[in-house]
Amino acid sequence: MSKFGTLVMGPAGAGKSTFCSALIQHLQNNKRPCFYVNLDPAAEDFAFEPDIDIKDLISLEDVMEEMSLGPNGGLIYCFEFLMENLDFLTDPLEEVTEDYLIVFDMPGQIELYTHVPILPDLVKTLMRGSLNINMCAAYLLESTFVIDRPKFFAGTLSAMSAMLMLEMPHVNILSKMDLIKGNVAKRDMKRFLHADATLVEDDPSRRVEDEEEGSKRVADPAAKKNIMGGESFHRLNKAVAQLIDDFSMVSFLKLDVQDEDSVGAVLSYIDDAIQFHEAQEPKEPKDAVENDIYESAMDR
Numbered sequence: 001m002s003k004f005g006t007l008v009m010g011p012a013g014a015g016k017s018t019f020c021s022a023l024i025q026h027l028q029n030n031k032r033p034c035f036y037v038n039l040d041p042a043a044e045d046f047a048f049e050p051d052i053d054i055k056d057l058i059s060l061e062d063v064m065e066e067m068s069l070g071p072n073g074g075l076i077y078c079f080e081f082l083m084e085n086l087d088f089l090t091d092p093l094e095e096v097t098e099d100y101l102i103v104f105d106m107p108g109q110i111e112l113y114t115h116v117p118i119l120p121d122l123v124k125t126l127m128r129g130s131l132n133i134n135m136c137a138a139y140l141l142e143s144t145f146v147i148d149r150p151k152f153f154a155g156t157l158s159a160m161s162a163m164l165m166l167e168m169p170h171v172n173i174l175s176k177m178d179l180i181k182g183n184v185a186k187r188d189m190k191r192f193l194h195a196d197a198t199l200v201e202d203d204p205s206r207r208v209e210d211e212e213e214g215s216k217r218v219a220d221p222a223a224k225k226n227i228m229g230g231e232s233f234h235r236l237n238k239a240v241a242q243l244i245d246d247f248s249m250v251s252f253l254k255l256d257v258q259d260e261d262s263v264g265a266v267l268s269y270i271d272d273a274i275q276f277h278e279a280q281e282p283k284e285p286k287d288a289v290e291n292d293i294y295e296s297a298m299d300r
């Protein structure tokens with residue numbers, strides 16, 4: 001029997017906990033059972049009480065105080081401690097049945113996804129062995145942040161880095177879409193959902209207003225240097241954009257947590273990635289399947 005879960009990840013403040021709450025509310029509205037796991041040892045004030053809370057095992061505040069560590073070192077310590085006491089997490093998860101969606105709310109420190117092998121090890125434990133959780137990552141980036149092209153590519157690279165580290169299905173999400181106001185910004189935003197190599201060329205910040213000719217490309221290389229951190233950065237962004245385009249590696253879903261349809265749409269992608277609905281379909285008993293095969297073979 002499989003279990004099903006999603007790991008909600010992304011940089012600090014991207015809206016992970018808010019998305020977890022909206023997702024849990026949506027699941028409840030649709031009478032779907034949910035199991036909420038908080039793995040952020042610094043998290044406070046939950047809209048829904050977690051079924052497992054890492055803070056019952058260890059809290060970042062205590063670690064920082066007792067071990068004289070900073071927030072990043074403290075977080076790594078908390079996860080190492082969790083890995084040494086995995087029963088805390090795995091024992092309750094053993095009881096969760098296949099009709100549940102397990103929602104893991106992760107910390108925002110990007111170091112955890114890119115620098116240390118703890119998270120890949122944890123993911124392997126959850127996805128393999130007796131737990132056998134079909135999981136996908138829901139990686140959030142804040143839409144207001146990525147509307148600036150260089151930041152978009154930086155954010156996309158961080159999402160790709162997590163994809164490569166964790167080797168699990170990924171659903172990338174642009175959060176806080178309610179903050180994107182105005183038709184021009186909304187139209188521009190669409191370009192980021194399925195980014196291609198032309199995105200860099202169309203950067204409005206690379207154009208200057210010419211009083212006589214209207215808007216045109218900056219022709220003066222010295223002026224270009226002041227935009228987007230110089231021409232070499234532009235070429236780097238272009239190369240990254242081309243890479244993303246060539247491999248069709250990253251596309252994004254829009255998320256507006258205040259819109260239940262938007263939350264439902266993101267959930268349907270998560271469900272597809274983990275093949276949730278296939279597992280819920282009633283299965284014919286083995287004997288009936290064998291009889292069907294036998295009878296259809298006889299009919300031929």
Ligand SMILES: Nc1nc2c(ncn2[C@@H]2O[C@H](COP(=O)(O)OP(=O)(O)OP(=O)(O)O)[C@@H](O)[C@H]2O)c(=O)[nH]1
Pocket residue numbers: 010011012013014015016017018019040043106107108109175176177178179255256257258
């Ligand atoms: N307008 C708007 N604000 C949001 C949305 N999602 C989150 N926020 C706000 O953004 C801030 C951070 O949201 P969180 O959900 O705590 O983000 P997080 O990624 O869990 O943050 P960390 O756990 O610190 O990494 C809070 O002030 C939220 O109210 C959204 O969809 N729209």
